[in-house]
Amino acid sequence: MSPSMTALRRPTQSAPEIAAPKNSDGSLLRVENLRVEFRTPAGPVPAVDGVTFDLAPGEILGIVGESGSGKSVALSSIVGLTRGEASGISGSAHFGGLDLITASEKELRKVRGRDIGMVFQNPMTSLNPVRTIGTQLAEAISLHYKGLSRSELKDRVIAALRQVGVPAAEKRLGQYAHEFSGGMQQRAMIAMALVNSPRLVIADEPTTALDVTIQAQVLDLLVQARDELGASIIIVTHDLGVLAEIADRIVVMYAGRMVESGSVYDIFDRPRHPYTERLQACLPSLETPRKRLLTVAGQAPVLGARPSGCAFHPRCFLASDICFTEDPASTTVGDGHVASCHHSDLMAAHVKEDL
Ligand SMILES: Nc1ncnc2c1ncn2[C@@H]1O[C@H](COP(=O)(O)OP(=O)(O)O)[C@@H](O)[C@H]1O
Ligand SMILES: [Mg+2]
Structure with a gap:
Protein backbone atom coordinates (compact mmCIF):
# COMPACT_ATOMS: atom_id res chain seq x y z
CA MET A 1 0.00 0.00 0.00
CA ASP A 248 -15.59 11.95 -14.66
CA ARG A 249 -16.02 13.99 -17.81
CA ILE A 250 -14.43 13.94 -21.24
CA VAL A 251 -13.78 16.59 -23.87
CA VAL A 252 -13.15 15.26 -27.39
CA MET A 253 -11.06 17.50 -29.64
CA TYR A 254 -10.71 17.38 -33.39
CA ALA A 255 -8.65 19.83 -35.45
CA GLY A 256 -8.43 22.39 -32.65
CA ARG A 257 -12.08 22.34 -31.70
CA MET A 258 -14.22 20.52 -29.20
CA VAL A 259 -16.48 18.17 -31.09
CA GLU A 260 -18.11 16.56 -28.07
CA SER A 261 -18.08 16.81 -24.31
CA GLY A 262 -20.01 15.00 -21.64
CA SER A 263 -19.82 12.60 -18.75
CA VAL A 264 -17.71 9.48 -19.17
CA TYR A 265 -21.01 7.58 -19.60
CA ASP A 266 -22.23 9.95 -22.32
CA ILE A 267 -18.98 9.57 -24.21
CA PHE A 268 -18.76 5.79 -23.93
CA ASP A 269 -22.43 4.77 -23.97
CA ARG A 270 -24.16 7.49 -25.96
CA PRO A 271 -21.63 9.25 -28.20
CA ARG A 272 -23.32 11.85 -30.39
CA HIS A 273 -20.39 12.71 -32.64
CA PRO A 274 -19.16 10.16 -35.22
CA TYR A 275 -15.55 10.96 -34.33
CA THR A 276 -16.11 9.97 -30.70
CA GLU A 277 -17.66 6.74 -31.86
CA ARG A 278 -14.70 6.03 -34.17
CA LEU A 279 -12.20 6.68 -31.36
CA GLN A 280 -14.06 4.12 -29.29
CA ALA A 281 -14.12 1.61 -32.09
CA CYS A 282 -10.32 1.80 -32.03
CA LEU A 283 -10.16 0.47 -28.49
CA PRO A 284 -9.11 -3.16 -28.42
CA SER A 285 -11.89 -5.34 -27.07
CA LEU A 286 -11.66 -8.58 -25.16
CA GLU A 287 -13.24 -10.61 -27.96
CA THR A 288 -11.10 -9.21 -30.73
CA PRO A 289 -7.86 -8.18 -29.12
CA ARG A 290 -5.50 -6.42 -31.52
CA LYS A 291 -7.44 -7.61 -34.55
CA ARG A 292 -9.27 -4.37 -34.95
CA LEU A 293 -7.97 -1.42 -36.84
CA LEU A 294 -6.39 0.65 -34.11
CA THR A 295 -6.67 4.04 -35.77
CA VAL A 296 -9.49 6.14 -37.16
CA ALA A 297 -9.42 5.72 -40.93
CA GLY A 298 -8.15 8.76 -42.83
CA GLN A 299 -5.90 11.60 -41.81
CA ALA A 300 -6.48 14.42 -39.36
CA PRO A 301 -6.12 17.80 -41.08
CA VAL A 302 -2.87 19.69 -40.58
CA LEU A 303 -2.79 23.22 -39.29
CA GLY A 304 -3.90 25.66 -41.98
CA ALA A 305 -5.60 22.99 -44.13
CA ARG A 306 -8.90 22.77 -42.35
CA PRO A 307 -11.62 21.25 -44.56
CA SER A 308 -14.66 23.42 -45.25
CA GLY A 309 -17.86 22.92 -43.27
CA CYS A 310 -17.39 20.30 -40.58
CA ALA A 311 -13.65 19.56 -40.44
CA PHE A 312 -14.40 15.87 -39.87
CA HIS A 313 -16.48 15.41 -43.01
CA PRO A 314 -13.75 13.79 -45.18
CA ARG A 315 -13.53 10.93 -42.67
CA CYS A 316 -17.14 10.73 -41.60
CA PHE A 317 -19.49 7.84 -42.39
CA LEU A 318 -22.53 10.11 -41.91
CA ALA A 319 -21.35 13.09 -43.98
CA SER A 320 -23.99 14.67 -46.23
CA ASP A 321 -24.05 17.86 -48.32
CA ILE A 322 -24.50 20.22 -45.39
CA CYS A 323 -21.37 18.82 -43.73
CA PHE A 324 -19.25 19.96 -46.69
CA THR A 325 -20.36 23.56 -46.40
CA GLU A 326 -21.64 24.40 -42.95
CA ASP A 327 -19.74 24.38 -39.73
CA PRO A 328 -21.93 22.60 -37.17
CA ALA A 329 -22.78 24.63 -34.06
CA SER A 330 -22.31 23.05 -30.66
CA THR A 331 -25.64 21.74 -29.51
CA THR A 332 -26.76 20.51 -26.14
CA VAL A 333 -27.85 16.93 -26.68
CA GLY A 334 -28.34 15.94 -23.04
CA ASP A 335 -27.70 17.12 -19.53
CA GLY A 336 -24.11 18.39 -19.60
CA HIS A 337 -23.64 16.69 -22.98
CA VAL A 338 -22.69 18.83 -25.98
CA ALA A 339 -21.89 17.76 -29.55
CA SER A 340 -21.04 19.65 -32.75
CA CYS A 341 -22.47 17.48 -35.51
CA HIS A 342 -25.22 18.06 -38.08
CA HIS A 343 -26.25 14.47 -37.59
CA SER A 344 -26.13 14.02 -33.85
CA ASP A 345 -29.70 12.69 -34.03
CA LEU A 346 -28.69 10.06 -36.56
CA MET A 347 -25.81 9.18 -34.27
CA ALA A 348 -28.23 8.57 -31.40
CA ALA A 349 -30.17 6.13 -33.60
CA HIS A 350 -26.94 4.50 -34.86
CA VAL A 351 -25.69 3.89 -31.33
CA LYS A 352 -29.06 2.37 -30.33
CA GLU A 353 -28.92 -0.05 -33.26
CA ASP A 354 -25.50 -1.21 -32.13
CA LEU A 355 -26.72 -2.13 -28.68
N1 LIG B 1 4.85 26.69 -31.19
C1 LIG B 1 4.12 26.33 -32.24
N2 LIG B 1 4.19 27.00 -33.41
C2 LIG B 1 3.44 26.66 -34.48
N3 LIG B 1 2.55 25.65 -34.46
C3 LIG B 1 2.41 24.94 -33.32
C4 LIG B 1 3.19 25.25 -32.15
N4 LIG B 1 2.83 24.38 -31.18
C5 LIG B 1 1.89 23.57 -31.71
N5 LIG B 1 1.64 23.91 -32.99
C6 LIG B 1 0.68 23.26 -33.89
O1 LIG B 1 -0.60 23.28 -33.26
C7 LIG B 1 -1.29 22.08 -33.55
C8 LIG B 1 -1.74 21.44 -32.26
O2 LIG B 1 -0.60 20.93 -31.59
P1 LIG B 1 -0.68 20.20 -30.18
O3 LIG B 1 -1.52 20.99 -29.24
O4 LIG B 1 0.71 19.93 -29.77
O5 LIG B 1 -1.42 18.84 -30.54
P2 LIG B 1 -1.71 17.60 -29.61
O6 LIG B 1 -1.19 17.88 -28.26
O7 LIG B 1 -3.20 17.43 -29.64
O8 LIG B 1 -1.03 16.45 -30.27
C9 LIG B 1 -0.37 21.23 -34.37
O9 LIG B 1 -0.70 21.39 -35.73
C10 LIG B 1 0.99 21.80 -34.08
O10 LIG B 1 1.85 21.61 -35.16
MG1 LIG C 1 0.29 16.88 -27.17
Missing part, protein backbone atom coordinates in the same frame (compact mmCIF):
# COMPACT_ATOMS: atom_id res chain seq x y z
CA SER A 2 1.27 3.43 -0.77
CA PRO A 3 1.65 5.90 2.07
CA SER A 4 -1.11 8.38 2.56
CA MET A 5 -1.04 11.68 0.76
CA THR A 6 -2.39 13.43 3.80
CA ALA A 7 1.25 13.59 4.91
CA LEU A 8 1.47 16.28 2.28
CA ARG A 9 -0.73 18.98 3.64
CA ARG A 10 0.24 22.47 2.67
CA PRO A 11 3.10 23.80 4.79
CA THR A 12 1.78 25.85 7.68
CA GLN A 13 3.99 28.82 6.89
CA SER A 14 2.05 29.28 3.76
CA ALA A 15 2.49 31.77 1.01
CA PRO A 16 -0.53 34.01 0.37
CA GLU A 17 -3.36 31.90 -0.98
CA ILE A 18 -4.82 32.50 -4.40
CA ALA A 19 -7.62 35.04 -4.25
CA ALA A 20 -10.27 32.40 -3.60
CA PRO A 21 -10.15 28.63 -3.86
CA LYS A 22 -13.09 28.63 -6.26
CA ASN A 23 -14.65 30.82 -8.90
CA SER A 24 -17.86 32.62 -8.03
CA ASP A 25 -19.87 29.88 -9.78
CA GLY A 26 -18.30 27.18 -7.58
CA SER A 27 -16.03 25.81 -10.32
CA LEU A 28 -12.30 25.53 -9.76
CA LEU A 29 -11.43 26.31 -13.37
CA ARG A 30 -13.67 27.76 -16.05
CA VAL A 31 -12.26 27.96 -19.56
CA GLU A 32 -14.30 29.96 -22.04
CA ASN A 33 -13.80 30.22 -25.74
CA LEU A 34 -10.06 29.67 -25.63
CA ARG A 35 -8.45 30.42 -28.98
CA VAL A 36 -4.73 30.17 -29.68
CA GLU A 37 -3.21 31.17 -33.03
CA PHE A 38 0.18 30.54 -34.52
CA ARG A 39 1.81 32.37 -37.39
CA THR A 40 2.11 30.29 -40.55
CA PRO A 41 3.30 31.25 -44.05
CA ALA A 42 -0.38 31.55 -44.94
CA GLY A 43 -1.08 33.89 -42.03
CA PRO A 44 -2.21 33.27 -38.46
CA VAL A 45 -4.02 29.95 -37.95
CA PRO A 46 -5.80 28.82 -34.81
CA ALA A 47 -4.43 25.59 -33.32
CA VAL A 48 -7.12 25.81 -30.65
CA ASP A 49 -10.46 27.40 -31.39
CA GLY A 50 -13.37 27.82 -29.02
CA VAL A 51 -12.43 25.43 -26.23
CA THR A 52 -14.90 25.81 -23.35
CA PHE A 53 -15.28 23.67 -20.25
CA ASP A 54 -15.43 23.91 -16.52
CA LEU A 55 -13.95 21.79 -13.84
CA ALA A 56 -15.43 21.27 -10.39
CA PRO A 57 -13.24 20.81 -7.32
CA GLY A 58 -12.14 17.17 -7.16
CA GLU A 59 -13.26 16.40 -10.68
CA ILE A 60 -11.18 14.49 -13.27
CA LEU A 61 -11.56 15.82 -16.80
CA GLY A 62 -10.07 13.96 -19.75
CA ILE A 63 -9.19 15.69 -23.01
CA VAL A 64 -8.83 13.25 -25.88
CA GLY A 65 -8.05 13.59 -29.57
CA GLU A 66 -5.53 12.49 -32.17
CA SER A 67 -2.06 13.92 -32.37
CA GLY A 68 -2.15 17.55 -33.56
CA SER A 69 -5.71 18.24 -32.38
CA GLY A 70 -4.57 21.05 -30.09
CA LYS A 71 -4.66 19.29 -26.72
CA SER A 72 -1.20 20.35 -25.58
CA VAL A 73 -1.59 23.87 -26.93
CA ALA A 74 -4.88 24.24 -25.04
CA LEU A 75 -3.44 22.92 -21.80
CA SER A 76 -0.20 24.85 -21.92
CA SER A 77 -2.02 28.06 -22.88
CA ILE A 78 -4.17 27.75 -19.77
CA VAL A 79 -1.03 28.00 -17.64
CA GLY A 80 0.52 30.72 -19.79
CA LEU A 81 3.19 28.56 -21.41
CA THR A 82 2.44 29.43 -25.04
CA ARG A 83 2.66 33.18 -24.60
CA GLY A 84 6.07 33.37 -26.20
CA GLU A 85 5.13 31.41 -29.32
CA ALA A 86 1.48 32.10 -30.06
CA SER A 87 0.61 35.06 -32.25
CA GLY A 88 -2.72 35.50 -30.50
CA ILE A 89 -4.43 34.08 -27.42
CA SER A 90 -7.99 34.98 -26.49
CA GLY A 91 -10.78 33.75 -24.26
CA SER A 92 -10.53 33.27 -20.52
CA ALA A 93 -9.52 30.69 -17.95
CA HIS A 94 -10.79 31.65 -14.53
CA PHE A 95 -9.05 29.86 -11.70
CA GLY A 96 -9.80 30.85 -8.13
CA GLY A 97 -11.08 34.19 -9.38
CA LEU A 98 -7.92 34.92 -11.43
CA ASP A 99 -8.08 34.92 -15.23
CA LEU A 100 -4.98 32.95 -16.19
CA ILE A 101 -5.15 34.22 -19.78
CA THR A 102 -4.73 37.86 -18.82
CA ALA A 103 -2.82 37.39 -15.55
CA SER A 104 0.69 38.85 -15.31
CA GLU A 105 3.73 36.56 -15.53
CA LYS A 106 4.35 37.29 -11.88
CA GLU A 107 0.86 36.11 -10.91
CA LEU A 108 1.22 33.00 -13.08
CA ARG A 109 4.57 32.10 -11.52
CA LYS A 110 2.91 32.14 -8.11
CA VAL A 111 0.16 29.82 -9.25
CA ARG A 112 2.22 27.35 -11.31
CA GLY A 113 3.84 24.71 -9.12
CA ARG A 114 1.84 25.78 -6.10
CA ASP A 115 -1.87 25.82 -6.97
CA ILE A 116 -1.40 24.06 -10.29
CA GLY A 117 0.93 21.07 -10.58
CA MET A 118 2.08 19.93 -14.02
CA VAL A 119 2.99 16.48 -15.32
CA PHE A 120 4.27 15.94 -18.84
CA GLN A 121 4.86 12.98 -21.11
CA ASN A 122 8.60 13.14 -20.91
CA PRO A 123 9.92 13.55 -17.35
CA MET A 124 13.23 14.82 -18.66
CA THR A 125 11.56 18.03 -19.82
CA SER A 126 10.72 18.78 -16.18
CA LEU A 127 13.60 17.20 -14.32
CA ASN A 128 16.93 18.96 -14.32
CA PRO A 129 19.69 16.50 -15.28
CA VAL A 130 22.42 18.20 -13.25
CA ARG A 131 20.65 18.59 -9.90
CA THR A 132 19.70 15.78 -7.56
CA ILE A 133 16.05 14.79 -7.31
CA GLY A 134 16.05 15.87 -3.65
CA THR A 135 17.40 19.34 -4.44
CA GLN A 136 14.83 19.86 -7.17
CA LEU A 137 11.94 18.86 -4.96
CA ALA A 138 13.23 21.06 -2.13
CA GLU A 139 13.46 23.99 -4.54
CA ALA A 140 9.94 23.34 -5.80
CA ILE A 141 8.74 23.77 -2.22
CA SER A 142 10.92 26.67 -1.14
CA LEU A 143 10.07 28.67 -4.26
CA HIS A 144 6.56 29.00 -2.88
CA TYR A 145 6.91 28.45 0.85
CA LYS A 146 9.67 30.48 2.47
CA GLY A 147 11.16 29.98 5.87
CA LEU A 148 11.00 26.20 6.14
CA SER A 149 14.03 24.73 7.89
CA ARG A 150 16.34 22.30 6.10
CA SER A 151 14.98 19.39 8.08
CA GLU A 152 11.35 20.38 7.43
CA LEU A 153 12.15 20.60 3.74
CA LYS A 154 13.88 17.24 3.77
CA ASP A 155 10.95 15.62 5.57
CA ARG A 156 8.54 16.97 3.01
CA VAL A 157 10.70 15.85 0.11
CA ILE A 158 10.91 12.33 1.53
CA ALA A 159 7.17 12.29 2.14
CA ALA A 160 6.58 13.42 -1.45
CA LEU A 161 8.74 10.64 -2.88
CA ARG A 162 7.19 8.01 -0.63
CA GLN A 163 3.75 9.15 -1.54
CA VAL A 164 4.38 8.36 -5.19
CA GLY A 165 5.91 5.00 -4.35
CA VAL A 166 9.61 5.70 -4.81
CA PRO A 167 11.28 3.01 -2.68
CA ALA A 168 14.12 3.92 -0.31
CA ALA A 169 13.27 7.61 -0.68
CA GLU A 170 15.96 8.75 1.78
CA LYS A 171 18.65 7.11 -0.30
CA ARG A 172 17.31 8.28 -3.62
CA LEU A 173 17.23 11.96 -2.65
CA GLY A 174 20.86 12.35 -3.59
CA GLN A 175 20.50 10.69 -6.99
CA TYR A 176 20.15 12.32 -10.38
CA ALA A 177 17.28 11.75 -12.81
CA HIS A 178 19.40 9.52 -15.04
CA GLU A 179 19.88 7.15 -12.12
CA PHE A 180 16.09 6.62 -12.05
CA SER A 181 14.29 4.23 -14.40
CA GLY A 182 11.67 5.69 -16.77
CA GLY A 183 8.84 4.75 -14.43
CA MET A 184 10.68 6.20 -11.41
CA GLN A 185 11.42 9.43 -13.30
CA GLN A 186 7.71 9.74 -14.00
CA ARG A 187 7.02 9.20 -10.30
CA ALA A 188 9.59 11.85 -9.38
CA MET A 189 7.88 14.27 -11.75
CA ILE A 190 4.50 13.50 -10.20
CA ALA A 191 6.05 14.05 -6.76
CA MET A 192 7.21 17.44 -8.03
CA ALA A 193 3.73 18.24 -9.31
CA LEU A 194 2.08 17.23 -6.03
CA VAL A 195 4.66 18.46 -3.54
CA ASN A 196 2.79 21.68 -2.75
CA SER A 197 -0.64 20.00 -2.65
CA PRO A 198 -2.00 21.79 -5.71
CA ARG A 199 -5.71 22.31 -6.27
CA LEU A 200 -5.34 21.41 -9.91
CA VAL A 201 -3.03 18.92 -11.60
CA ILE A 202 -2.66 19.07 -15.34
CA ALA A 203 -1.15 15.99 -16.93
CA ASP A 204 -0.27 15.99 -20.63
CA GLU A 205 0.01 12.40 -21.94
CA PRO A 206 1.50 11.33 -18.60
CA THR A 207 1.48 7.64 -19.49
CA THR A 208 2.23 7.63 -23.21
CA ALA A 209 5.93 6.78 -22.86
CA LEU A 210 5.39 4.09 -20.23
CA ASP A 211 4.68 0.39 -20.43
CA VAL A 212 1.22 -0.84 -19.54
CA THR A 213 1.78 -1.83 -15.91
CA ILE A 214 3.51 1.43 -15.10
CA GLN A 215 0.77 3.34 -16.97
CA ALA A 216 -1.78 1.90 -14.58
CA GLN A 217 0.34 2.85 -11.57
CA VAL A 218 0.72 6.43 -12.79
CA LEU A 219 -3.04 6.74 -13.32
CA ASP A 220 -3.59 5.36 -9.80
CA LEU A 221 -1.34 8.08 -8.41
CA LEU A 222 -3.41 10.75 -10.13
CA VAL A 223 -6.64 9.28 -8.79
CA GLN A 224 -5.03 9.12 -5.35
CA ALA A 225 -4.17 12.83 -5.63
CA ARG A 226 -7.83 13.53 -6.28
CA ASP A 227 -9.11 11.25 -3.52
CA GLU A 228 -6.70 12.31 -0.83
CA LEU A 229 -5.78 15.89 -1.66
CA GLY A 230 -9.10 16.79 -3.26
CA ALA A 231 -7.21 18.02 -6.34
CA SER A 232 -8.98 18.43 -9.66
CA ILE A 233 -7.20 16.83 -12.57
CA ILE A 234 -7.06 17.45 -16.30
CA ILE A 235 -5.53 14.56 -18.15
CA VAL A 236 -4.74 14.87 -21.83
CA THR A 237 -4.36 11.75 -23.94
CA HIS A 238 -4.76 10.41 -27.46
CA ASP A 239 -6.01 7.16 -25.96
CA LEU A 240 -9.66 7.12 -24.97
CA GLY A 241 -9.09 3.83 -23.12
CA VAL A 242 -6.89 5.62 -20.55
CA LEU A 243 -9.88 7.74 -19.55
CA ALA A 244 -12.50 5.01 -19.22
CA GLU A 245 -11.54 4.14 -15.68
CA ILE A 246 -10.63 7.46 -14.19
CA ALA A 247 -12.35 10.41 -15.89
